[in-house]
Amino acid sequence: MKHKKLVIGLFGFGVVGEGLYKVLLQTPSLNATIRKVCIKDAAKKRNAPASLFTDDKNEVLQDEEINLIVELIDDSEAAFQIVKSALESHRPVVSANKKMIADHLPELLELQQATGTSFLYEAACCASIPVIRNLEEYYDNDLLHSINAVINGSTNFILTKMFDENLPFKEALLLAQQLGFAESDPRLDIEGWDALNKWSFLLTHAYGILVKKNELVFNGIQLITHHDAQVAVHLGYSIKLIAGAKKLSNGKVAAYILPRFVKNDDLFNSIKNEYNGVVVESSFADKQFFYGKGAGSFPTASAVLSDISALRYNYKYEYKKLYHHQVGELTQDFYVKVYVSFADWKYIPKDDFESIEEWHSNDQRSDLTGIIHFEKLANSDWWKTNEVSLILYPDDIIESMDVVKVKKRSLELAGFAG
């Protein structure tokens, strides 16, 4: 099979775009060249011939020589318009824009179906880790038991510094910003919004679930206190921000993005600093772990390049779980075992808990360990306020009430303690 020559129209020339440009120059074997680059400010001096640049997107989109669009800009709405236009003219697109994909996935799916044109975005989740491709190659929805992942490098960097170097949250955050691992407005990372974007479309590839972002229960790490870190260490745990999804025995899928205790000998605890990691459990391949840099210009460029390379043999996502299988369905009908620390009992809706197994208190902060129905978490926000922090235990999901033996009885004790 002879590969076709790829003539690329590139949108964006930031660190990833420029990196891509350089690497393509050095790899003639890829048989791919950049013909035009569309940027906001065409006058700005850049490390590439001025003739390459334009600020008119139509000069790229309407160039008939161009047979592949690579979209690497920040603005997610502008990016969507570019992708839409390219797919409508039957030109495949490679993108790294997670917010755009999360916001527009239904339309993007429709466009891919209507045009039969490939849209690849491996770089949009976990950068260098080929997680989407790997999930796509899983042939049968039923076989994927669970997928759990660290998908935000900034928060993982901060948690690593808090646990391994005993830095306070604020200092760790500052260090992350200085090293370029967090945005100058870090809330998108810290409060879980970035992870939410990524997880929403990863659930489509994993389980065929088309999830609206406001349906997913999520939090970041902004509420974790020094007290929580101390408790974790005492229990032999560290804390990670985990994006989790698990197929329950009724066939429905439990999913969330929440801080979780992680045992010291767990694979997740080997994910340090700005790295990402994904643990997939399935019937056939059993447990698999993928680990690598989840952000940064070069890791992202490497994922963009592997998508470009795949387009040479017309690779496309099949969304098998969505189109060829019984479509997955999210559920909130299960229980979770949680640790909650709090400034005062008045912030804790004790009656919401099925059981409270234990609690401790000192002058500054109290904490409890209890079991709560997930729907009650989903429909409340007491655990998202500054006075409270909530962390899942490992092996967090409890499917049946039969396991929850103690139940309401212990609530009275908790009431006594309060």
Added chain:
Amino acid sequence: MKHKKLVIGLFGFGVVGEGLYKVLLQTPSLNATIRKVCIKDAAKKRNAPASLFTDDKNEVLQDEEINLIVELIDDSEAAFQIVKSALESHRPVVSANKKMIADHLPELLELQQATGTSFLYEAACCASIPVIRNLEEYYDNDLLHSINAVINGSTNFILTKMFDENLPFKEALLLAQQLGFAESDPRLDIEGWDALNKWSFLLTHAYGILVKKNELVFNGIQLITHHDAQVAVHLGYSIKLIAGAKKLSNGKVAAYILPRFVKNDDLFNSIKNEYNGVVVESSFADKQFFYGKGAGSFPTASAVLSDISALRYNYKYEYKKLYHHQVGELTQDFYVKVYVSFADWKYIPKDDFESIEEWHSNDQRSDLTGIIHFEKLANSDWWKTNEVSLILYPDDIIESMDVVKVKKRSLELAGFAG
């Protein structure tokens, strides 16, 4: 793009073959069916319609309806004849036969080129871990700094039991055999032959090196003693059988399969029991780690299925490092830091060492730490005898003599000690 219907001719109906048969029945979406299965004994009762089976390979190879051959038999020479015949009739082949591939790679490459037909074998190395596909997608030879891996599940199982549960080697081996992780003749695993087969063709995908098996320096774990395990624990290490390859600053590649000390907080130490793991370091993607089951019927079947799935869009290995880049070249011109334990100094060619940094001795066993030129290891076999065991240190490869400051001087001291 409409996928073609895959009509499979299967060779072998062992655990992997039968698993494949079952899964294909359950996944009509894959649009792949098994038309014929060739086995040795057609009369044997099996969990599939008798009409499917034949003991005449030509009934499969000459069936014009069949457009894909899956080869899952033990006999590597018979397997090669099947693959050869299939490729010559322009039918793509999926195989899991590592020995066949290692023994016949040059001919298999020629066949692929001459016929333009795809030959995929992801299952032949690390089973469920997509290591070959991942290496193939690395676009530029120059970017791959190193690849280090645990690629034999049996030896890793034994080492895990020795270190985590303090079992003696022989008991750990017996347990591995009872659980089906080692052959009844375990020498192929224990002495490193299985790893040698896998590593020889992985080096082709990683660096474009076509290596003859007798050019690779290798050993297994059969010589590791209880004394060595104690020393490792004392130093804060465990021991893993590591297949390693590293591009040196002169562009040549250092490669081997040898036992190596591994720090407790190293990623390799998270690879337990029968699991495999691969650490890739490159300029762009930086450090990546792939972890999963490296053997067993289901993990192997899952890799075979992902190859079958890839053939629907005509995926083929490009062997880019071999055909499109400056071909890699093995070198033995570097130094390694080694730990050697021995029953008596008479087994140790002291003059071969550049330096011996330290040594210890008790009634049963002595050990030393020293630096030796790799070519001197390659051209000798004192370290492969029962009286000696040799283990690499982490960060084992030393490129230049400048680093080796002490040199011969300390040899005299060693001589004194002996």
